[in-house]
Amino acid sequence: MRNSVFSLLFICLFLQNYAQQMDRVRRVIDTLASPTMAGRGASGEGDKIAASFIADQMAEIGLLTHQDSYFQYFYYNINTFPSEPKLRVGQKNLRAGYDFIPDAGLPVVHRKWKQHFLDSSTAADSVRLRQFLKKASPNKALVFHEDYRKKLLLKNPGNLQQLDRYGAQIILRKQKLTLGLSDRQEFQPVFDVLASEWKDTKSAIRADANPSLMMQYQSANLAGYFRGTEVPDSIILLSAHYDHLGRMGDSIYFPGANDNASGLSMMLELARYFKENPPRYSIWFIAFGAEEAGLIGSKYFTEHPLFPLSSVRFMINLDLMSAGEEGMMAVNGTIFTKEFSLLENLNKEMNALSSIRKRGKAANSDHYYFTEKGVPAFFFYTLGGGTAYHDVHDKASALTLSRYPEVYKLLLAFIRRLQGS
Numbered sequence: 001m002r003n004s005v006f007s008l009l010f011i012c013l014f015l016q017n018y019a020q021q022m023d024r025v026r027r028v029i030d031t032l033a034s035p036t037m038a039g040r041g042a043s044g045e046g047d048k049i050a051a052s053f054i055a056d057q058m059a060e061i062g063l064l065t066h067q068d069s070y071f072q073y074f075y076y077n078i079n080t081f082p083s084e085p086k087l088r089v090g091q092k093n094l095r096a097g098y099d100f101i102p103d104a105g106l107p108v109v110h111r112k113w114k115q116h117f118l119d120s121s122t123a124a125d126s127v128r129l130r131q132f133l134k135k136a137s138p139n140k141a142l143v144f145h146e147d148y149r150k151k152l153l154l155k156n157p158g159n160l161q162q163l164d165r166y167g168a169q170i171i172l173r174k175q176k177l178t179l180g181l182s183d184r185q186e187f188q189p190v191f192d193v194l195a196s197e198w199k200d201t202k203s204a205i206r207a208d209a210n211p212s213l214m215m216q217y218q219s220a221n222l223a224g225y226f227r228g229t230e231v232p233d234s235i236i237l238l239s240a241h242y243d244h245l246g247r248m249g250d251s252i253y254f255p256g257a258n259d260n261a262s263g264l265s266m267m268l269e270l271a272r273y274f275k276e277n278p279p280r281y282s283i284w285f286i287a288f289g290a291e292e293a294g295l296i297g298s299k300y301f302t303e304h305p306l307f308p309l310s311s312v313r314f315m316i317n318l319d320l321m322s323a324g325e326e327g328m329m330a331v332n333g334t335i336f337t338k339e340f341s342l343l344e345n346l347n348k349e350m351n352a353l354s355s356i357r358k359r360g361k362a363a364n365s366d367h368y369y370f371t372e373k374g375v376p377a378f379f380f381y382t383l384g385g386g387t388a389y390h391d392v393h394d395k396a397s398a399l400t401l402s403r404y405p406e407v408y409k410l411l412l413a414f415i416r417r418l419q420g421s
């Protein structure tokens with residue numbers, strides 16, 4: 001009888017802890033992906049609001065600072081959209097973010113062009129295509145399906161030159177629109193449009209946009225740590241970028257819930273655990289800025305490290321942590337085979353995720369410049385979930401977080417084993 005009372009109590013406590021943790025995680029993700037944070041980019045300075053929120057979280061958890069501050073500042077150039085770009089074909093106004101997305105390097109533009117629409121039969125015939133492209137002029141906008149770019153246009157250097165003679169390019173995308181970031185403004189305006197929204201292949205096209213190239217924009221990495229109780233000179237490094245793509249005007253923003261409010265929340269949860277359970281090795285927690293602009297913050301950190309990079313026993317970078325229904329990917333898993341086996345074995349023992357997959361080196365998140373400097377690292381991203389990525393649909397409400405507790409427990413076990421506890 002007493003045993004069953006104890007186990008019931010234990011289950012109740014466990015469920016209560018679990019519910020508390022998921023409430024907290026939801027709150028952090030909701031906050032970072034909210035309109036107040038404006039997509040955590042340079043436009044609207046949402047990245048700065050996010051950074052101060054994270055610093056407050058770090059302070060509340062009790063992470064130690066390096067020289068009295070969590071902030072490590074750096075500067076970079078970035079093209080931004082303080083006002084909403086407009087694009088119209090005939091009488092149809094396309095919706096920014098939903099029907100079209102400007103190229104990241106869009107210059108200031110206020111112009112009308114004739115539409116020069118490339119149809120499939122012209123694209124399929126190289127002689128006709130050449131004739132077609134000879135009619136290129138600055139008064140025309142070339143409109144073409146993304147398939148033709150790959151198959152024909154880019155293979156022929158002569159054709160490529162002709163492309164530059166157009167006043168603008170409209171690329172019709174089959175599946176989805178994906179925004180990037182750029183540190184410059186290009187000469188020619190380029191827009192990506194959902195193919196399903198481009199029915200009028202004859203009418204004139206009008207674009208109005210006032211992007212602003214911000215020079216030497218200030219951003220920051222946020223770093224805090226717990227000192228190891230037994231081997232303080234050995235470091236485990238946990239990281240997650242907090243920035244995202246920002247906004248276009250006042251009403252359209254890129255929430256970046258999965259990318260990467262989810263990873264940031266996971267890093268904070270792990271920090272909470274190690275506050276209560278002091279680690280054997282020192283553990284550093286770094287929220288990197290300006291990842292989306294080209295791994296700017298993490299590269300800066302590797303050039304201005306707050307500790308010797310040679311002390312890092314292992315780095316774990318978290319980016320896209322909200323799914324896991326189809327397991328998890330370890331970038332660099334094929335390189336650090338010993339650590340990968342450890343992870344796989346833990347996953348089996350704990351029956352945590354359906355599979356852990358591995359791939360080689362990739363410059364696709366903040367671990368990259370650390371790996372290049374000889375720091376052993378995994379970059380984990382979860383598999384499964386929705387298709388929203390670098391678009392207006394990556395919202396907090398779209399995340400199920402159904403495997404979040406399993407991912408958390410697996411990461412925790414992995415970190416504990418890395419430091420021999």
Ligand SMILES: [Zn+2]
Nearest residue numbers: 259260319320
């Ligand atoms: Zn990301």
